[in-house]
C-alpha cells in the first residue's frame with residue numbers, strides 16, 4: 001500500500017506558474033532548474049495544502065501571478081488510506097484564501113486533518129541562531145501534524161490573549177472580564193503546552209527507534225522566565241496574580257506564547273546553536289525525519305518539502321537522506337539547481353525540470369537525472 005500522497009496537482013496563476021498540471025505516483029519528486037525558475041514556488045503551492053501562510057509565510061494577495069491580477073488557484077487530488085480526496089484552495093484579488101474539500105466549503109484548519117505537510121527551507125538555516133519565534137513556529141508545525149486540534153487551541157489562546165492585552169493596555173480593572181479571558185487562556189494554553197510536550201516526546205522516541213545517519217537531538221520546551229504552571233487552574237491563578245505586572249508592561253508577559261525550543265546534539269552534548277552550519281542542517285533533517293516516522297507509525301505519513309536541502313548535505317548524508325525517505329515510502333518534493341544532486345535516487349523518484357520561459361515557469365517531466 002502506498003503512503004498518503006498527492007496524485008495530481010494543478011496550479012493556476014500561482015506566483016511564476018501560469019498553469020501547471022502534474023501527475024504523481026507517490027515516489028519522491030525531484031525538481032531541478034536554475035535559480036529563479038519557480039522550484040520553490042511549486043513547493044510553496046504544496047505547502048498551501050496545510051493551514052496557514054505556507055512555507056514563505058505569504059499572504060493570499062502576494063502569491064497570485066503578478067502579471068495577471070485575476071486570483072490564483074491550487075487543486076490537488078490526494079490518495080489517502082482507503083480514500084481519494086479532492087482539495088482546492090484559492091483566492092480572488094482582494095479576498096482571503098478559501099478552501100474546498102470534495103467540492104464543499106471547508107476551513108483551513110480542516111486541511112490539518114487531511115494530510116500533514118512538513119517542510120525545510122533555506123530560511124530555516126539560521127533557525128537555531130535567531131529569535132525564539134521561528135523555533136516556536138517550527139515546533140507548532142510539528143505539533144499540528146501530530147495533533148490536528150493544535151491549530152484550534154492556538155487560535156483560541158491568541159484570541160483570548162489579544163483581548164486580555166487590550167484590557168491591560170486600557171488599564172481596565174474589570175476583574176470579572178479578566179477572569180473569563182484568563183480562564184480561556186489557561187484552558188487553551190494548557191492544551192498547547194501538553195501538545196508541545198507530547199510532540200517532543202514522540203519525536204525523541206522516533207529518533208531513538210530509528211536507524212538513521214542523522215544525529216539525535218535532546219529536545220525541550222523552555223521559557224525565558226518562569227516555566228508554565230503545570231495545570232489549567234494554576235495557570236489561571238498565575239495570570240490573575242500577574243495582572244499588575246502585566247498591566248505595567250501593557251501585555252501578557254508569561255505563557256505558551258513565550259515558549260522556545262531547546263535542542264542539544266545528544267551524542268556530543270552540544271547545543272544546536274553551537275554546532276556547525278552543516279551540523280545544524282543535519283539536526284533539522286533529523287527532526288523532520290523523526291516527525292515523519294512518528295506520523296508514519298500512525299498511518300498518516302506526511303508529504304515532505306525539502307527545498308535546497310540536498311545541496312547542503314555532504315554526499316554520504318545526501319545518500320542517507322534519500323535512503324531514509326525512500327525507506328519510509330514518503331512523497332518528498334526536493335529541489336536543487338543541478339540534476340546531479342539527485343543521481344543517487346535513480347529509479348526511486350520522479351523528476352521534473354523547471355525553466356523560465358517568457359516570464360513563466362515551464363515544467364517538463366524527465367526520466368532520470
Ligand SMILES: Nc1ncnc2c1ncn2[C@@H]1O[C@H](COP(=O)(O)OP(=O)(O)OP(=O)(O)O)[C@@H](O)[C@H]1O
Pocket residue numbers: 014015016033034035036037038039040041042062063064065066067337354
Ligand atoms: N507573485 C508572483 N508573480 C509572478 N512571479 C513571481 C511572483 N512571486 C515570485 N515570482 C517569481 O518567481 C521567481 C522565483 O521563483 P522561485 O523562488 O520558485 O525560484 P527557485 O527556482 O526556487 O530559485 P532558487 O534556486 O534561486 O531558490 C522569481 O523570478 C520571482 O520574481
